[in-house]
Amino acid sequence: MKTVSFTQMKDGSKEDYQLLEQAEKPYLAMTAERILSELRRQGEDTLTGYKITRMDHGLQAATRARREGADIDWIIGALLHDIGDGLAPQNHDRFSAEVIRPFVRDEVAWVVEHHGIFQMLYYARHYGWDENARDRFKDHVHFKACSDFCERWDQSSFDPEFPTDTLESFEPLVREVFARKAYDPTVLQVGVSNGLPTI
Template sequence: MKDGTKEEYLFLKPLEDEHIKGTADRVLRELRLQEEETLPGYKISRLTHGLQSATRAYNEGADVDWVVGALLHDIGDGLAPQNHDKFAAEILRPYMREEVVWTVEHHAAFQMYYYAHHYGWNQHEREKYSASPYYRSCVDFCERWDQSSFDPAYPTRDLDFFVPMVREVFARKAHDPAVQQKGVVKGIPPLATAAE
């Protein structure tokens, strides 16, 4: 690279810009692969898990960042099974609110609350993040949208329903402070009560 000329880099820039415009298509292609590449023992595919999580978020009135974050939170399972949460967060980070990215990045530790004790691991791993302003958002994300989304009977929207939302997120200007909203806590929408 050090031998590249200004002219050569100016030639490459529009090609790279065009490649970036295809990010949503590549993300959607990877999601579709999760229909085939599922983990043995589960009753639904990894794609269906993401779709179920996103459907729950959408049905509860979550904004597009939460819905797409829920859809893509496990997109790293196939390529990075030991750190899939970090992998997914890095895909989202340039295009999404920091709160949602942080939640995706840490959801694996928070999910341990539901199963780690069965393996003799630390069920309360999430507590090391209790000082984060996003701690409650991640607790709620895991409780309401992630851990509950392994249900083969749950009425789940298909991927086509979410495609416009994925395209909207990845069409944003990357690293835009107005999009990333560092330090802003919106939280998960409150659940409606029976009296409402």
């Protein structure tokens, strides 16, 4: 396999970087497969102290979103909102948001990025923390969407008896979203807030 000529990036030539651009295309095309692999790995990890696995939690949230008529971006946001748990448990919300940010509406990425602080409403008082910490975002255009996301799809998705859709049923959606052109402004729709589907 052909490799670059440099050992320091600053010494790379145009030909070196054209080689890397071509070599990276198949890797970028496999993003969806790596994400699905991580979800399967999370299916082997029971959430510490919970009754279900990390994967099951994401599947339940995504199932709820789909059954409420959410669009593909919301379904993927629900499915992957905790994808960062394995590598970044202390800031999994921001990590997860960065995984999806290039491929979904800004609204969905913002909600995933901030869902951790919004979820504190349900448990922070038990630790002596501020359960209303999310209020610092009360004037943000996506506040209601994040509040609704947490109430309807996240905090309610820890039930081992819930009839959850399979990972296989979500695989085509994951592949579709991660096949999009990264950072396409027509997809990102920065500043647009549609909210969750009305129930």
